Amino acid sequence: MGFLSNIVQVVTTWVIASFYGSLVLFYVVLRIIRRGPRAFFGYKVRQGRPKCLDDPEQGTHGYVRLKSSGLRFHYVAAGERDKPLMLCLHGFPECWYSWRHQLKEFRNSYRVVAPDLRGYGETESPQPFGYWGWPNFSVSHLTNDVQELIEALGYSSCTLVAHDWGGIIAWLFAVDHPDLVDKLIVMNAPHPGTFMKYMRTHFSQFRRSWYVFFYQLPWLPENMVKAFDFQLIYGAFKGKGMGCKRRDAVTEEDLEAFKYTFARPGVNISAAINYYRAMLKQPPRSYKGTKVTCPTLMIWGDQDAALEVGLTEGTDKFVPDFTLKMVPGASHWVQQDQPEVVNGIMRDWLKA
Template identity: 45%
Template sequence: MGLMHYFQFAVVFLFGLWYSLWVILHLFLSFIKGPITFVTNFFKKRDVMPPCLNDPDLGSHDFVHLEDVRLHYVAKGDEKKPLMLLVHGFPEFWYSWRYQLREFSSEYRVVAIDQRGYGDSGKPSGVKNYSTEKLTGDIKQLIPALGYSRCVLVGHDWGGAVAWHFAMRHPEMVEKLIVLNCPHPATFASYMRKNREQFKKSWYMMFFQVPILPEIAFWSNDFQFLERALIGKNGGVKSDKTTAADMEAYKYCFSSKGAVTNPLNYYRAAFRYPLAKKDIRLIEKPTMIIWGCPDMALNKELVPLAGKFVPDLTIQYIEDASHWIQQDKPNEVNKFIWEFLNK
């Protein structure tokens, strides 16, 4: 890291410490209100897999061994059909693509992965194992391991960031690119520095740079952080598409050892090992952004900024969808994807 980057990281870390004070206060008040419940929920175990995760209608489960990690995935559709690769975000796992696994398997071999550190995939320790280089390297190895040379690449949130990077580095392996609620990586940092609203929305990214405390906050009150993010009234799914059973599946996913720290390491690695200017390249493959509005984490104004780096760009907005767009409004999302694929 250069001197300027050390300074920027130090500033981010200081903001993370500031936000930590508010999180500590919130945790303390929760403990005071019900200490026994607080402790019981903190150590609650989930050893039985929810039935929805074994639904055969979603596809078959399998694993692929890459150079330094084993990835779990769920696949549906004929292996002779083209590959559609689905890459989830934070805090999610393969199950967030349940509506797309069913929808597109008629024409594609649809594969939804657990990214490294998530779900049933391998969980290597250390922040550096979750750098952009590692994440895009997994996709590069995965595609031929599945028997393909290219794919329709679909990413949401952090999966969108991985998809952006991968399309820049390995365009020959991308047929078309579809990104859901994730800005182009070359635009976000500068926009956040200039826009106060986006800076406030990004508080959690800075908070996640602090050790240990984000994990404690995530686990506390029976994964209240997770529940508020996914179905909370201040930014969660706006429809009834995420049920109590679905929510239990998410909690089960993040209950295992390392299942919280490693996803948080995505954010820690992003600030420690940022994108270099030399890695920014035009994406000349047909690309579509689908954006749910309003997004509790990302401003809508970020979307058109990608046009500077993507000549062949289609943008679709869903005004009444949340950040979790492919789960919140699957019919609308699937319709836009079909139109884009058939164009």
């Protein structure tokens, strides 16, 4: 029965992915007709680093090599080494730089460390590269990276702060390694136990999650990320629907920093997309009876165009010590859109 259900899941996923892929191809053809093939394929490789990535006010850059995978992880750290660890996990399409406001804010109380996740930025990506490398981005690999990263940084536990894809990793890490998480702060990332049930019963969320299925296709998603000189990244942060609601929340230089993550020489764009591929290609996990035992704060921008506010409902069933704080008028990129509000919420909750 389990084998049959897996076959049905695979076939269903590919049918939906192909449907969205055909829509995207139609959109691409129209854009090529209007702007020309040179515009579509005319992305540029960024040879020079944006200066904001090396701003000493953000912190200092460092590298550690993890034991089991052998991958070299890049991170930026602010605060003294004798302070407790605050580990910040970013989402897609981001990098460590999405935590620039929190690195400055909490450096006096914590050793704040924002790594590039596996395959992002200056952190190495496992081989094989490309579509067929998706098994190396399973949740078990990603949570193991966090475990080894905490150890490599010289700590036995941390306050774990996460957003978007980092939030998915953080939820599962807190379930599987309760002894390593003192406190958990998750931003605009639903608990996995609520996400699939909500999407099955709310077609509006299913439509918003179209990209999860689209990313299951080979080749096309990678080219869409690069198309029109990484227009996807511009749209994510500054577009009318998905983008930050504050115009100055992400500057042109900030935007170049995120583009550089995917456009620097030798980068493996497939790595970031393989997170989504591995998520749907592996058997679903049951969360019945699982609990996050540490105190947990969820911060949610209520103008998130990708994830509905309703996804926050029912989280307390999995988290006994749970606090939910809405940020009115904030987008999906809540910690960048309204950093002062988010930092204030974090600061008050951590003190309490």
